[in-house]
Amino acid sequence: MTLSATGVSIRFGGLVALNNVAVSVSPGEILGLVGPNGAGKTTLFNCLTGVSKPQAGKVQLEGRDISRLSLADRVRLGIGRTFQTPRLDLGSSVADAVMLGFNPRLRQSIVSACLPFSKARRTEDDLSSRARQLIAEFQLTADPDSSAGELSLGHLRLLEVARALASEPRYLLLDEPAAGIDDVDRDLLADAIRNAAARGLGVLLVEHNVGFVAELSHRMVALVSGEVVAEGKPAYVVADPQVVAAYLGVHHVAA
Ligand SMILES: Nc1ncnc2c1ncn2[C@@H]1O[C@H](COP(=O)(O)OP(=O)(O)OP(=O)(O)O)[C@@H](O)[C@H]1O
Ligand SMILES: [Mg+2]
Structure with a gap:
């Protein structure tokens, strides 16, 4: 193991x-x-x-x-990872940047046509609230919808860790x-x-x-x-x- x-x-x-x-x-x-x-x-x-x-x-x-x-x-x-130089889209919101990390399996299931709209919607809401939880845990910002570009280098590094953790x-x-x-x-x-x-x-x-x-x-x-x-x-x-x-x-x- x-x-x-x-x-x-x-x-x-x-x-x-x-x-x-x-x-x-x-x-x-x-x-x-x-x-x-x-x-x-x-x-x-x-x-x-x-x-x-x-x-x-x-x-x-x-x-x-x-x-x-x-x-x-x-x-x-x-296997989740961060990069030595943070690789983030600084134009996106902090919440979106964290959500990018969610396990591809989960994200695939959201876009999958098999899911009824209401269920897909619920899953997306779950992901969004999990992202907000990580943002709070890492004290990244009071406003998850603000731009990632406004974060300090230290917070960008923490954001990368939060994103890696989002992939569970x-x-x-x-x-x-x-x-x-x-x-x-x-x-x-x-x-x-x-x-x-x-x-x-x-x-x-x-x-x-x-x-x-x-x-x-x-x-x-x-x-x-x-x-x-x-x-x-x-x-x-x-x-x-x-x-x-x-x-x-x-x-x-x-x-
Ligand atoms: N893609 C590459 N092409 C050529 N040389 C490379 C490449 N990647 C790494 N190297 C070389 O391999 C060696 C190891 O580099 P590496 O980046 O793994 O070191 P590091 O321990 O992470 O260093 P640092 O503490 O500076 O980040 C270095 O001499 C580096 O120049
Ligand atoms: Mg290195």
Whole structure:
């Protein structure tokens, strides 16, 4: 019962971005993935979510090989993610932006001609109220119909997490969700991550803020130059000499 990558290797031209990497995250677990710029964190993310296809190794979801499945199919199977740079239509309302995240299966059923109009209408109302619930939980805005473009960067990042949660994933993958956000938003984010794990979601958290990751994670993995150099309890990983050496001189590590 895990989302896992085993023996994953990927090259971009001559550059080995990941070399024989293995990670796995279990339901209810928060796994922190750290490493300096260019270590391969986002690339590993992309391999797990289907954006990139590794040249070697496989990705499995609860025992099923999903290496060949598309991003959309993986979302349908329960893998939700955010992007390092928020990908949002800033012209849409906050409510619509969150609703975009609803599980494609559910959205398909709404547009399906099989549903009588009244039932489709009710389902849409349910989705809208669930979106509003997420917006309130993340304290995104007092007015869900206001434009997403009016939100701060911190709130846009939280909006991305809310949208990923709207798809009711079993695994939630977050790529630097705390980058550039203030302490209040960071606390909201930490609560959301803890709550998600407490509800049984497996969370993979990529962050440069090692302190933030170490505090939240049950387990950590450190990547350096595309290879796993340390893995285990946060206190053990942050003290690992290779991890310390890799971060020396990287000024935003303690941000
Ligand atoms: N599509 C691509 N084409 C060529 N090189 C790439 C591509 N994607 C990633 N890389 C390279 O692979 C390496 C790993 O990049 P990746 O983005 O996974 O690192 P990261 O750990 O997420 O870094 P950061 O902390 O800066 O986000 C880097 O050297 C990067 O330049
Ligand atoms: Mg990255």
